Amino acid sequence: MSSVAAAVPAAILARAEAAYLGLALGDALGATVEFMTPREIACQFGVHREMVGGGWLKLRRGQVTDDTTMSLALGEAILGNRGRVEPLACARAFDGWMRGKPPDIGNTVRRNLVLFRRTACPEAPPSEHDAGNGAAMRVLPVALATFGWPEAEVRAACRAQAHVTHNNEVSDAACEFLAVAVQDFLRGDPLRRILRRRIGPLLSVYPQFSFRKRVRCANPSGWVVETMQAVLQALLDNGGFEDCVVDVVNRGGDADTTGAIAGMLCGALYGREALPARWLKVLDPAVREACIVQARKLLVRDGK
Ligand code: MG
Numbered sequence: 001m002s003s004v005a006a007a008v009p010a011a012i013l014a015r016a017e018a019a020y021l022g023l024a025l026g027d028a029l030g031a032t033v034e035f036m037t038p039r040e041i042a043c044q045f046g047v048h049r050e051m052v053g054g055g056w057l058k059l060r061r062g063q064v065t066d067d068t069t070m071s072l073a074l075g076e077a078i079l080g081n082r083g084r085v086e087p088l089a090c091a092r093a094f095d096g097w098m099r100g101k102p103p104d105i106g107n108t109v110r111r112n113l114v115l116f117r118r119t120a121c122p123e124a125p126p127s128e129h130d131a132g133n134g135a136a137m138r139v140l141p142v143a144l145a146t147f148g149w150p151e152a153e154v155r156a157a158c159r160a161q162a163h164v165t166h167n168n169e170v171s172d173a174a175c176e177f178l179a180v181a182v183q184d185f186l187r188g189d190p191l192r193r194i195l196r197r198r199i200g201p202l203l204s205v206y207p208q209f210s211f212r213k214r215v216r217c218a219n220p221s222g223w224v225v226e227t228m229q230a231v232l233q234a235l236l237d238n239g240g241f242e243d244c245v246v247d248v249v250n251r252g253g254d255a256d257t258t259g260a261i262a263g264m265l266c267g268a269l270y271g272r273e274a275l276p277a278r279w280l281k282v283l284d285p286a287v288r289e290a291c292i293v294q295a296r297k298l299l300v301r302d303g304k
């Protein structure tokens with residue numbers, strides 16, 4: 001672990017907060033239309049762009065799902081471990097989160113946390129089938145805690161948290177891409193430069209992530225490849241936070257997770273001012289506060 005300057009510029013802190021709030025906003029907006037098709041969404045909402053709650057989970061307005069609450073649990077584990085991303089601490093945090101009976105939980109997450117309870121081993125067995133988006137959706141606290149670290153250490157920390165439930169190289173590739181992209185955005189790098197620098201290397205090893213098709217990615221499943229394709233397409237097709245998040249959740253499918261990941265990236269890219277005030281107003285107040293506090297604590301830690 002390397003050290004970074006103790007003083008983090010205010011602009012970077014603000015973008016980190018926006019990334020965490022963006023994750024929660026995208027999750028809460030998308031959850032309303034999770035598992036719906038674009039046609040069903042259009043019939044019911046026209047364009048779904050307001051925080052109304054509901055959905056298959058029957059959520060309150062502004063309520064978030066596992067994407068945000070697992071991220072917060074992971075962030076607490078990192079903070080409780082002096083900023084280190086330690087598999088056993090992560091596994092205990094996720095297990096504690098599952099004991100709280102969250103409204104939704106992914107199949108891979110559940111299966112491998114049940115296995116952890118049985119074996120006490122915090123690393124899931126490698127599986128070519130565990131390429132769901134459940135590790136990628138919660139990677140933000142790692143990106144914040146490792147900001148300023150050498151890239152190889154950032155990537156290792158991503159895998160440490162991911163492998164508790166998803167020990168899969170395609171999932172790893174997505175987690176690592178998202179973490180380094182968030183860090184690039186926090187530094188203020190523009191979108192096009194990040195995409196040039198990060199997408200090429202990703203696609204050269206994992207061409208399945210290619211999203212430059214003329215066909216609009218609709219109904220993205222929980223497979224991390226489809227999730228990433230929809231998010232990256234929406235990121236490139238839109239020039240602001242709200243437009244991007246609205247675009248991606250209206251594609252339906254795993255909309256809370258595409259919304260959460262797009263919201264995280266767009267928050268880091270476009271900053272606090274870009275977050276729609278009317279969405280922030282109805283976001284669960286405890287979650288809103290936790291996102292702000294945790295973003296700051298993860299980024300500015302003594303001894304980091
Ligand atoms: Mg969810």
Ligand code: MG
Pocket residue numbers: 034254255256257
């Ligand atoms: Mg989901």
